[in-house]
Amino acid sequence: MTVPPGIRFAGQHHIDGRLLFDADIQLPGGQWTCLLGRSGVGKSTILRLILDLETGGQFTGDISATNGVGLAGRISYMAQSDLLLPWLSVLENVCIGARLRGEVPDAARAADLLVRVGLADHLASKPSTLSGGMRQRAALARTLFEDRPVVLLDEPFSALDAGTRADMQDLAAEALQGRTVLLVTHDPSEATRLAHQIIIMSAQGTARWPVPDTPAPRAIDDPQTLACQTRLLSHIRGVAA
Amino acid sequence: MRGRDILIAVLLGLALWQGAVMLTNAPHFILPSPWRIAQAAYRSRAIIAENAVVTTVEVLLGLVLGTLLGAATAIHLALSKTAERLMLPLLVFTQAVPVFALAPLLTLWFGYGMGSKIVMTVIIIYFPVASAFHDGLTRIDRGYHDLSVTMGAGKYHFMRHVRIPSALPSLGTGLRLSAVYAPIGAVIGEWVGASKGLGYLMLLANGRAKIDLMFASLIVLACLTVVLHIAVGRLADWMSNYAHGSGRS
Known part of the structure; x- marks a missing residue:
């Protein structure tokens, strides 16, 4: 993998004219x-x-x-809420990015990622049947699937x-x-x-x-x-x- | 609500009705007893069945077409801000027109056959479906939207894979309302001008002072509405379970 880019963030953010922050960050x-x-x-x-x-x-x-x-x-993104779609299986959730872009998802790679995060036995499970930790593992697999x-x-x-x-x-x-x-x-x-x-x-x-x-x-x-x-x-x- | 509770409620209602007829000694052409209505229903079962089929077809076709039209409108409005800005006030305004007042006009335009009744049913259920579904499509969790944006989602794919499934419970709510309204639309259409259907049969029976037949038709219509309500309720429950990832799907 080539070295990923760093990010420079410098500027001010105002809400309704009021300064929220003035930040200068280098990632x-x-x-x-x-x-x-x-x-x-x-x-x-x-x-x-x-x-x-x-x-x-x-x-x-x-x-x-x-x-x-x-x-x-x-850039890929993972939030506090796992944001798994309740109507899809765990495997389908991991692939959702590809579907949203109109691509054919690589289900085998998604399955490999789920094995890697310890969810090999839950590929076909619905998110509602998983614990909070397992749901975040699935969300992490979805983030990894994006490969950003x-x-x-x-x-x-x-x-x-x-x-x-x-x-x-x-x-x-x-x-x-x-x-x-x-x-x-x-x-x-x-x-x-x-x-x-x-x-x-x-x-x-x-x-x-x-x-x-x-x-x-x-x-x-x-x-x-x-x-x-x-x-x-x-x-x-x-x-x- | 369990089957036993429904049965007890129905039997209790019939007993009260029979009691009221016996106590008031009301003439049968004003308030026939349940027993007399049952006899009339049995005697006229062929004509009631024939007309019930017509009304059922009108209601079902109206329900399917109205739902498709309402859902398509909701999706279109949710996809296009311009369409939403222009069409939503227009949609609300059209609800200010009493739909029943349109029945004579629809009969004039679409004739005395099923067409005018189906259109009437479609018009009646179109708004509840469109409104409820649009509400569901636009009240989506912001987190899903943010995630989809970062994933580079196209708006049509986002609609198909995220917004529509998550709005299915709202569509179900609209469908439940529609199941109640749809028979009203068909029957009013039949009252204004028809040669078949339960509404037509009720008017015919009323004109010939066959009040027991009128009541029998009314009860069949009520049963039809209840069955429709239960069937659509099951469908709405399935949609809700699907969207929440629970139950069989």
């Missing part, structure tokens, strides 16, 4: 960037702007790939219990290795485990936070990770206060 190609900040600060808006989705405000600035090629059709170099994740694991969340973090880190990933999260522990780069977003703007020297994904009980997580949480609480 390094092929690495995980975690974007942290309290609710309402505009994290998801940044993600929507990169995806060229409606935000209800006005953005002035620059969003571009570092290799100069346009971003259209090169850039992946944007909007709190995809926040609704899961702690154990399932840790499993999903490991799985996502392994499956999305080598891609440019932006993960929006509230969770300092998640950011510290997964990030090559952590950006903290507040009303004052965006700032980088130093990550541990150990390679990501980091073990939950890694002392450096735990120390970083503690400092990060204290900082966020200070920022929020």
